[in-house]
Amino acid sequence: MGGRGVLGVVATATDGVETLRTGLVGPALALGWQVAVTLTPTAGRWLRANGELDRLETLTGLPVRDSPRLPAEPRPHPVADCYVVAPASANYVAKLATGIADNQALTQVGEALGTIGVPVVVFPRINAAHARHPAWEGHLGTLRGAGVDLVYGPDVWPLYEPRRGPAVRELPWTAILDRAAVRAQGNGAFPEGPA
């Protein structure tokens, strides 16, 4: 187990998710985290297709989860001390804020929102149109109210209109990882959960 504890990394189907290993998982391991990766079903399809899912498993030494376990199966991941959802799609943010838990990536983090002592950091990888959806600000307010640390705003992720942003945009991995380190400091309670 890494000296910093277990970082539950949850990723969704957005542009940039293909850099999850090099941008977030590898650097987190180097900083002393044990990393357990969970993907939404769509992100699982994407990363399985390009070989990244296998590479993530080799790197972390743990299975990458993109589906729930059977009731009789053991939990494939250790209990997370901190969750990072990055990149989070607009779809994922909306579902998390409204309590929907219809895949493993949502189940874990939704439960963490109600678990004392487990910090949650979320990076919404969205565009200007997503942010203008009438429910968007409400979703962010709900998550902030639940103690979620949002990596969000023009300093970390300026919003562009759909299909108008730079062709290649690196996700703000360093800011995301720094936020997890700060939030996990002093977090000593790791309650068991059903995930």
Ligand SMILES: Cc1cc2nc3c(=O)[nH]c(=O)nc-3n(C[C@H](O)[C@H](O)[C@H](O)COP(=O)(O)O)c2cc1C
């Ligand atoms: C190539 C491609 C890139 C996408 N990029 C984004 C994105 O950057 N942000 C976003 O919110 N949705 C993006 N989407 C849409 C999501 O993939 C879609 O909403 C999906 O249902 C999200 O599923 P998930 O939240 O379960 O991973 C993209 C879709 C495709 C096909």
